Amino acid sequence: MYKSITRDIAVTVRPEYLAEKSSPSDGRYVWAYHVRIENHGDSTVQLRSRYWRIIDAQGRTREVRGPGVIDQQPVLGPGQQFEYASGTPLHTPSGIMVGTYQMESATGETFDVAI
Numbered sequence: 001m002y003k004s005i006t007r008d009i010a011v012t013v014r015p016e017y018l019a020e021k022s023s024p025s026d027g028r029y030v031w032a033y034h035v036r037i038e039n040h041g042d043s044t045v046q047l048r049s050r051y052w053r054i055i056d057a058q059g060r061t062r063e064v065r066g067p068g069v070i071d072q073q074p075v076l077g078p079g080q081q082f083e084y085a086s087g088t089p090l091h092t093p094s095g096i097m098v099g100t101y102q103m104e105s106a107t108g109e110t111f112d113v114a115i
Contacts, residue, residue: 006113008041009076009103013115018087032087033097035069035115039076045103046075047082048110052099057092069101 003012014034021030039045052064067073074082088097100112 004114005040007103007111008039009045009101009113010036010038010040011101011113011115012036012038013097015097021087024093027091029090029093030087031090031095032085034083034085036081036083037074037076037101037113038081039078042078044075044077044106047073047101048104049102050099050115051102052088052097052115054088054090054095054097056090056095060091064099 001012001014003010005011012035016032016034018030018032022028037047047068049065049067050069054062054064070084070086072084076082097115099115101115102110103113104110
């Protein structure tokens with residue numbers, strides 16, 4: 001598991017290799033990632049957008065940007081959490097993903113949270 005905390009927003013990611021959806025002989029390795037976002041702060045925030053940089057073991061890079069996650073822009077009050085799962089294929093057995101969620105505070109301030 002991987003965890004980061006930015007401005008009292010904790011993001012935990014658990015990757016999982018999906019052998020049944022992968023085809024190593026075709027250079028296709030599918031990974032799921034399970035994400036938990038927790039608001040440890042004392043004000044409400046909303047996840048507005050995401051940015052992922054996906055890099056396989058040979059250095060090939062793909063970027064993903066878009067509104068929300070899984071067609072949602074969750075609102076998290078103090079002490080609340082949101083969980084979701086998604087996935088990505090790679091051309092190599094391993095790789096890394098890094099990125100940010102853009103959050104908006106109740107006062108309209110936007111800030112990035114590290115993934």
